[in-house]
Amino acid sequence: MDGRSVAGALADGPRTAIRMTMNGAQTRDVDGAEGRPPLVDPFGRAISYLRVSVTDRCDFRCVYCMSEHMSFLPKADVLSLEELDRLCSAFVARGVRKLRLTGGEPLVRRGIMTLVNALARHLRSGDLDELTLTTNGSQLAKYAADLQAAGVRRLNVSLDTLDADKFRAITRWGELNQVLAGIDAAQAAGLKIKINAVALKGVNDDEFPQLIEWAHGRGVDLTLIEVMPLGEIGEGRLEQYLPLSMVRARLAERFTLDEIDYRTGGPARYVRVAETGGRLGFITPLTHNFCESCNRVRVTCTGTLYMCLGQEDAADLRKPLRASEGNDLLFAAIDEAIGRKPKGHDFVIDRRHQRPALSRHMSVTGG
């Protein structure tokens, strides 16, 4: 498809055909980007990492993420593939070097490979260091080879348990075997996998040693994540919440956990498990502040920019995106928003009212 207009491949309209060629020649020529500096927030943090939720829909209904009966957004509210490409490309033109597609489940978005293939031009031009996805793995058997061919090299796969019944209970709709087959396919295609598991009290907390041995046995890093108080999900957060400090203390009775300096630019702190030789990460938004080196922002599938995962403040980028074919308005809105990226977040599980600290679901911002 090299050299072909993306708009030809995108079903949603030909508006920005000229800018978006597949050969990478015009990456820096995103309209309106000329002369604009890389994005830096008021605390001097360069914004080099963009996470984009490409859909709010999902083929699972994980208990900590969604309620069983979610209502999803009308299609007209969701950015088209072309708009997503234009938005991501604008950020790349302003210094973003790492792009992560997430959701909802990114691989259930219709035409997702068209978007991935289009964005891959920024990898070929050298303007982007990494194009990656966070996925539940259910569609990986279908897409692994195409993702690798497009230039994707690493994936985060979410997997909380290796027990098929528990997997069904946590995801409500998921099939463990399908996900395991997806992980096999991804590794066979040469993709590097990291597994993310949310720690859930009384659900998977007895399984971490097994998960560690399984992941490290496959040459895969494992990261444990604390439940974050996002969105009404119809179940008590306090019942799910398991501090990773406790998990770590318990694991330390069984394994030798050696502190290591390894950082992926994200909020995870890593140890090496001496017995397996593999890396184990901990993401602890509630018990630690991970904001000092925050280089990331998030955009939802409706084009809302969140400057911080833990704050409500947001900027609408869809309006400037749709208001004109040029990007001047878009860049102005991005600049204005980055100018008020907060210093840090303020997650709390509201113990008195049992309410989430933030009303939006994780499937909105994609984690």
Ligand SMILES: C[S@@+](CC[C@H](N)C(=O)[O-])C[C@H]1O[C@@H](n2cnc3c(N)ncnc32)[C@H](O)[C@@H]1O
């Ligand atoms: C929202 S999902 C989107 C991508 C994809 N569907 C997946 O599950 O990997 C991204 C990550 O957020 C995590 N997540 C969802 N809700 C969460 C919550 N309330 N607290 C902590 N992590 C959460 C999921 O486990 C997953 O690893």
Ligand code: SF4
């Ligand atoms: S965590 Fe991912 S797979 Fe689970 S419901 Fe949320 S978006 Fe879907």
